[in-house]
Amino acid sequence: MMNLFGKKKTPTSTVSATSTRQATDPQQTVVKLRETIANQEKREEHLQKKIDQIVKEAKLKMSKGDKKGALFAMKRKKLYEQEQDKIANVKMTLETQVISLESAAQNAMTFQAMQAGTKTMAKIRDDVGIEKVDDVMDEIKEEMELAQEINDAIAQPIDPLLMADEDDLLAELNDLETADLEAELLKPPPTAESSFSLPDAPRNELPALAKKEEDDLKALEAELAGL
Incomplete structure (x- = not known):
């Protein structure tokens, strides 16, 4: 909708939603409360200046003998002091709200962190x-x-003999020993001639020995002939 000045009006629902979000935002609320406390302190300082001025005025009137005017000034002073008391109470309330809100905001953040941790787990x-x-x-x-x-599989031996059964090998060795023993028993007994036979002389030495004897004989005949 357009207003009389040609500007588009913001819907009421949008304004309310925005205000609600701002009102429920802890940080913005704390800032607003502290601003309010600062304004109360300024007002408190202003009232104190008023009180100081009224006290001076009352003293001046008393010095001039205007007792009625001095009493009226003191009554005004009391009113300002009552207003200061109200401001002090308001400040205390606002400070309490700030502390409570900050604690609640911290609790909310802690709860959100715990909730996020639980969901993550x-x-x-x-x-x-x-x-x-x-x-x-x-x-x-x-x-x-x-x-x-x-x-x-990698550590298995490659040599097939290493995989042979030891019992089989021992059985084979016993068979060989038995066969050798049987062969020894089957041999004929040795004869007397075979027992006392002389070893044969080496054949390659006989011709040389005969020629040496022949030469010795010729030498002996020649020596006899010379005598």
């Missing part, structure tokens, strides 16, 4: 979950078992 619990943890632990165990199997 709940979300983490939902994201993780005991079932998911169990699944992860099972997967870890499975991977560790597979890794151990791989290590065992």
Whole structure:
């Protein structure tokens, strides 16, 4: 809607909502209260100046013998002092509100932080979950078992003889020893000639020995002939 000056009017509901938000904002409310306290203090200082002026006026009138005028001035002084008392009470009320509001705002912030922490913990619990943890632990165990199997497979000996059964090897050795013993028992007993036979002389030495004897004989004949 447009008013008489051509400006668009702000809807009443919008103004009320804005005022409500401002009124319920703790920080803005504290600022407003402190501004009100400052205004009360200014008014209190103004009243004190008035009282000081009235006291001077009452003293002046008493010095001039105007007792009635002095009493009237003192009555005005009392009124101002009563107003100061009211201002002091208002200031006390406002200060109490400020303290209470700041405490309430702090409690609200603490509650919001705790609520946010609780929601975060709940979300983490939902994201993780005991079932998911169990699944992860099972997967870890499975991977560790597979890794151990791989290590065992890599550590296996390559030489196939190392994998032979020791019992089989011992049985084979016993069979060989038994066969040797049977062969030894089946040999014929040795004869007397074979027992006392002389070793054969090396054949390659006989021609040399015969030629040496022949040469010795010729030398002996020549020596005899010379005699």
